[in-house]
Amino acid sequence: MLKLRIVIADDHPLVLMGIREVLERDPNVVVEAAAHSPSELIQHLDRSAPDVVITDYHMPDDALHGDGIQFIGLLLRRYPGVRLLVLTMLSNPMIVASLYDAGVSGVILKQHDLTEVSQALHTLRRGQRYYPPGFTKVRRGDRENPVQQRIDALTPREFEVLRLFVQGHAIGEIGEHLNRSIKTVSTQKTSAMRKLGVESNQALIGFCTEHGLFLN
Structure with missing residues (x-):
């Protein structure tokens, strides 16, 4: 089995470290780079596009590329062959749904255990989109x-x-x-x-x- 080539991006060093530790336990994955900002991520992707990018949704203070849905949209347009997993604390169903509508391959909620990153990659290997645990339940249950x-x-x-x-x-x-x-x-x-x-x-x-x- 070919190893999935991964690039991860988050402006929090501890989060990057945690994700890398989880991924390095998987023999079918290789982490090619870790970026701390949107601009740093773009610079790497322009040099070498991986199979999957795992990026934080909210990486502020980048005047060149911005963050949030604007940056996610840029990644999807600029690197259409790269599958995108988005890390976020935002569990609002409409925001999560808008990310899927934009074309991301999965959303990983930071409130959940980081081992969900591995589960998401296994799901992508099967050619499926990854949805966070309880996503449908959250959308229905919060109506009250x-x-x-x-x-x-x-x-x-x-x-x-x-x-x-x-x-x-x-x-x-x-x-x-x-x-x-x-x-x-x-x-x-x-x-x-x-x-x-x-x-x-x-x-x-x-x-x-x-x-x-x-x-x-």
Whole structure:
């Protein structure tokens, strides 16, 4: 059996170390590189495309390539032959679903044990997409949670706007980052605030912090 060639990317050294340790137990896998930022990952992929990329969803402070769905979309367009596994703390069903709609091969929730990375690779070897444990159950079960209902009502575009806003970006910066007009970004932010039931920027940040909405 040919070994899967893997490149991993995360801005947290401990996470990279943990993933590498899990992967190195698998005799059918070889880790070719570990990147700490989107730009570093792109530089490696331009030199040598592996079979699978395992990347964090949220790697901020990269003005060149961004992060989140924008960066994931770039990877999918630029390296169509590479299968993409996305690591994230975001368990919002609409965001997870949007990643699958974009074309990723699997989503691995950081809340789960890192051994799920190996399970995901085994699933990819069978030619199937990998789905996190309980993904369908989460989508159904959270309907009775009023807070989760409000969060799940956000569209992926609204979610991205809020994520960048909570990180401290101004509306104009968000528009430039997401290639949207200031009016569109402002409208999406207002719509998201209405769905979450908050009426001020301070209340919005407080809500997101309280519910761990954008933890890495």
